[in-house]
Amino acid sequence: MDRMIYLAMNGAKHVEWQQATTSHNLANANTNGYKADQVSFRALPVKGEGSPTRTYVVDNTVGHDMSQGSLLQTGSPNDFALGTPGFFAVQGPDGQEAYSRDGGFALDETGMMRTKSGLPLIGDGGPITVPAGSKPEIGQDGTVMATPQSGQDRTPQIVGQLKLVNPAVRDVYKGEDGLFRLNGGGTAQADQGVKLVAGALEGSNVNAVDSLVQMISHARQFDLNIKLMQTADQNARSATQVLAMTA
Template sequence: MDKMLYLAMTGAKHVDLQQATTANNLSNAHTNAFKADLASFRALPVVGPGAPTRTYVVDNTIGHDMSQGSLMHTGSPSDFALGSPGFFAVQAADGSEAYTRDGGYVLDANGMMRTRSGLPITGDGGPITIPTGYQVQLGQDGSVVGVPQNGKDRTPQLLGQIKLVNPGAKEVYKGPDGLFRMNNGDTATADTNVKLVPETLEASNVNAVESLVQMISHGRQYDMNIKLMQNADQNDQKATQLLAMG
């Protein structure tokens, strides 16, 4: 009877965690370049003096859905997306190098290129800064070109190079801040095969309808496990009554 109770209890717990994951995905259905979290659970064999048992259930997280979201042309020179697998580099809040696909930039008071969430966009030499008086143009290779707006010389100048990387989905993990980092704690090598798409933004890859269906399914699974726990308790009470009668 204990096995039945524990299996239902751990099942309910982890279905609840799955529900939280799905709810987080759904809340980010309109977050640019958001990658849906994937989670599952599995039975865990518990080995003891007797035969193994599958009493407990544990999380079996399988990472993130790295498929590309739809590309939306905005016409804004400050918007950009990635047209292939990969990321561009930013400086995280702790100063480390991290990676994202959420394109678009703004210039702060010092001319530093930042994401719309405020993170510096970096190249191989660190954060990219735009001098005053230049109109910025982005190239497909991540080049940041500035066209002087003052004086007679309007020759474009290379002001920086956005670091584009493609370490592979299995080599990175997503942190609580939504940024990706290398599993080994190292920094990724620049990849010239990653291409930037100017004047475009990438949408979230979350399917809102599918996520809603998953939430309904998780709710039913949770209720089923709770009902199983109640049945286990009732069976235990009846067994106790029968033993007392004997």
């Protein structure tokens, strides 16, 4: 009986973890560039005498849904989306190179291009800075052009190129900050096959309806495990009463 209670308790705990992941996905259904976390259950055998037919149910993160989110046309020259698989490079909070699909930028007081969350956009030679008084534009290949808005010379100048990469899905992981990084550290090589779409943003790829259905399923699984624990406890109490009567 004790073993059944422990197995059911373990199952309830891991269902609760999956519910937390699903809730996190649903909370980011409107977060630009968000990629849904994917989880599944896996079975682990219980070791010990009389236990070869029993298994633990363990929550296992299997990766992320890297499918393309819907492209939202904004018409803003400061917005861009990735129209192909891949990422653009940013400087993470730890100062190291990281990767994102949440496009769009703003210029800080020094002219440095930053994401809307404040992270510097990385080019081939580091962060990209636009000269004062110039209007930046980003080409399909990530080339950043700056056009002076005053003076006689209004010739656009190339000031940098966004680093666009496309590592294999199995080679990257998503951190708690929502940024992707290479497994084992290091930086990815630029990939000319990654293309941008100007004046657009990529929406989240979370399916809100599927997430709600998953939450209902998780809740039912959690209730089932709780009932198993209650049944095991009741059976143990009944067995104890029978033994006490025959003693």
